[in-house]
Amino acid sequence: MSEHRETLRPSSAFGGESVSSKTDGPSVTPDKASSDEADATRSGPGKVAATNHEHIYALREIIKPSVNVRRGEEQEVNECAPSPIHHSPRIITSRVVRSSCGVYKKLEENTTGTVLCEQRSDDETIFGNRLDSFDSSESRAPLAIAAVPFSSVRKQLECPEVTSTHGCDRLTSQSPDGKQKNKKRRRALRLMTQLSNLIPLKHLENRPVKSRFRRRKPSAQQVMVITDDAIDWSRSSRLLDGLEKSSKPRIIVRESRTSPDSFDENEQIVVQNVTEDPSIGSLIYSEEVVMNNSLPPVNEIVTVSRSLGIYICESGLNESDCNKIISVSEICADMRGGWSSYTYAKQTLGCRHNGLLAFAAARPVMTACSTIRAHLPEVGDESSDDHEDDTAKRNGEEGGDAEGENVNEKDDSAKELVLDIREPHVVKYDLSRTERQKLELHTDKSTWTFLIALSEGRGTDYSGGGTFFQALNSTVHLQRGQMLIFRGKLRHAGVRISWGCRYLLVGFLVPAKNPAP
Numbered sequence: 100m101s102e103h104r105e106t107l108r109p110s111s112a113f114g115g116e117s118v119s120s121k122t123d124g125p126s127v128t129p130d131k132a133s134s135d136e137a138d139a140t141r142s143g144p145g146k147v148a149a150t151n152h153e154h155i156y157a158l159r160e161i162i163k164p165s166v167n168v169r170r171g172e173e174q175e176v177n178e179c180a181p182s183p184i185h186h187s188p189r190i191i192t193s194r195v196v197r198s199s200c201g202v203y204k205k206l207e208e209n210t211t212g213t214v215l216c217e218q219r220s221d222d223e224t225i226f227g228n229r230l231d232s233f234d235s236s237e238s239r240a241p242l243a244i245a246a247v248p249f250s251s252v253r254k255q256l257e258c259p260e261v262t263s264t265h266g267c268d269r270l271t272s273q274s275p276d277g278k279q280k281n282k283k284r285r286r287a288l289r290l291m292t293q294l295s296n297l298i299p300l301k302h303l304e305n306r307p308v309k310s311r312f313r314r315r316k317p318s319a320q321q322v323m324v325i326t327d328d329a330i331d332w333s334r335s336s337r338l339l340d341g342l343e344k345s346s347k348p349r350i351i352v353r354e355s356r357t358s359p360d361s362f363d364e365n366e367q368i369v370v371q372n373v374t375e376d377p378s379i380g381s382l383i384y385s386e387e388v389v390m391n392n393s394l395p396p397v398n399e400i401v402t403v404s405r406s407l408g409i410y411i412c413e414s415g416l417n418e419s420d421c422n423k424i425i426s427v428s429e430i431c432a433d434m435r436g437g438w439s440s441y442t443y444a445k446q447t448l449g450c451r452h453n454g455l456l457a458f459a460a461a462r463p464v465m466t467a468c469s470t471i472r473a474h475l476p477e478v479g480d481e482s483s484d485d486h487e488d489d490t491a492k493r494n495g496e497e498g499g500d501a502e503g504e505n506v507n508e509k510d511d512s513a514k515e516l517v518l519d520i521r522e523p524h525v526v527k528y529d530l531s532r533t534e535r536q537k538l539e540l541h542t543d544k545s546t547w548t549f550l551i552a553l554s555e556g557r558g559t560d561y562s563g564g565g566t567f568f569q570a571l572n573s574t575v576h577l578q579r580g581q582m583l584i585f586r587g588k589l590r591h592a593g594v595r596i597s598w599g600c601r602y603l604l605v606g607f608l609v610p611a612k613n614p615a616p
């Protein structure tokens with residue numbers, strides 16, 4: 100992930116850590132406000148004064164505040180019903196933020212969806228009992244590489260003629276020219292035939308796992324194409340071109356004892372002989388696929404700060420999904436001989452260079468892209484109204500930082516936002532080295548950044564952590580599966596973890612280089 104250094108570079112003020120020699124597009128600000136707010140007893144110029152520092156916890160379940168609850172507001176908190184993600188992927192809110200001084204304040208009234216914000220100054224003191232019971236080996240589900248519904252493949256196979264059936268008409272609808280349509284159709288059918296030679300049709304049928312494996316020749320390698328509904332393959336002619344031109348179909352081959360389309364978390368999966376087409380990740384996350392992405396956006400978005408452009412929503416991932424992505428990341432890291440690091444040791448794994456991870460992360464990433472493309476330009480346009488929260492106002496006036504100004508400016512190309520060519524990637528914080536426990540204050544070279552929490556935090560799988568925003572003077576803590584979306588210009592940091600491992604799925608959205616006509 101060396102390319103990421105251009106996007107995320109430390110400043111020389113980040114004492115002791117080496118700095119990338121690249122000069123284009125420095126995106127990390129020089130004034131270091133500490134990302135160590137967990138151990139922030141210090142204060143002074145450029146540093147975070149712990150006492151003024153707020154924590155915003157986006158919690159799905161209501162945790163009854165234990166101290167300093169004002170009358171009336173306690174009522175409001177307790178009235179909210181818990182809603183674990185497994186049942187209903189909603190964020191619950193009392194629309195109350197408790198600052199570190201124990202003072203509650205209302206979130207913006209215009210919030211859509213719900214979020215409960217609570218301050219916890221020391222995670223372990225509240226959730227410490229969970230620390231003992233945590234076992235990282237248990238928490239990690241065995242590998243399941245994405246869902247393999249084969250739906251788009253199946254649609255094509257079942258629909259040899261171009262009809263209005265979903266999935267078939269789309270293939271050709273983009274081309275006004277009849278010949279072109281036929282050419283594309285033939286190409287698609289050839290591709291599908293090619294694929295069907297590789298994917299025994301029995302995989303497409305809904306048969307119990309056992310009978311399927313009984314049919315398998317002993318020691319025969321199971322060949323499968325791992326795909327996901329997140330990608331509307333049929334709408335991307337470039338994808339089909341790429342597939343057809345390839346001397347071998349772009350497939351991921353793996354040996355597995357599991358069903359391709361159902362995942363039993365208790366089943367141990369041996370991953371061997373994984374061969375990847377290195378360009379698969381780039382195809383999956385190409386501009387074209389992102390722009391034609393058919394996955395619906397998330398419509399309930401919680402506003403943390405309208406003025407700055409900080410939002411939280413669900414990504415649609417549940418605990419098991421998150422664990423799968425973590426597992427795939429670790430497997431990819433093992434295969435590559437470790438996590439790649441930024442110069443300053445941010446541990447990352449690029450989805451584009453790891454085909455398995457590319458597939459595993461496709462759905463949440465495409466959801467994030469749809470959500471940002473569908474909603475945030477609009478939300479951003481509204482943000483010049485007077486709904487600014489006090490903290491934002493205060494910081495905007497005092498700081499005058501580049502990211503504080505112009506954060507609301509209208510971005511005409513917003514509808515054409517796509518993933519940066521190096522994106523998405525997974526970030527891992529662990530305790531192995533001091534510099535791997537945090538990410539210094541920086542800006543991202545993106546219009547919008549999304550971070551999807553793959554870990555739970557609050558002492559469950561890690562303690563500390565969170566995303567600190569300088570202009571908000573707050574650290575935002577997500578629960579597993581939640582997504583934080585913010586403007587890349589905002590100066591932010593990954594706060595030091597004090598225990599465990601913290602994983603994030605991250606993507607930078609930038610204006611498309613080849614906007615759709």
Ligand SMILES: O=C(O)CCC(=O)C(=O)O
Nearest residue numbers: 526565566592593594605
């Ligand atoms: O750890 C975090 O919350 C921030 C991560 C981040 O800023 C990044 O990966 O660019």
Ligand SMILES: [Fe+2]
Nearest residue numbers: 542543548591
């Ligand atoms: Fe960042």
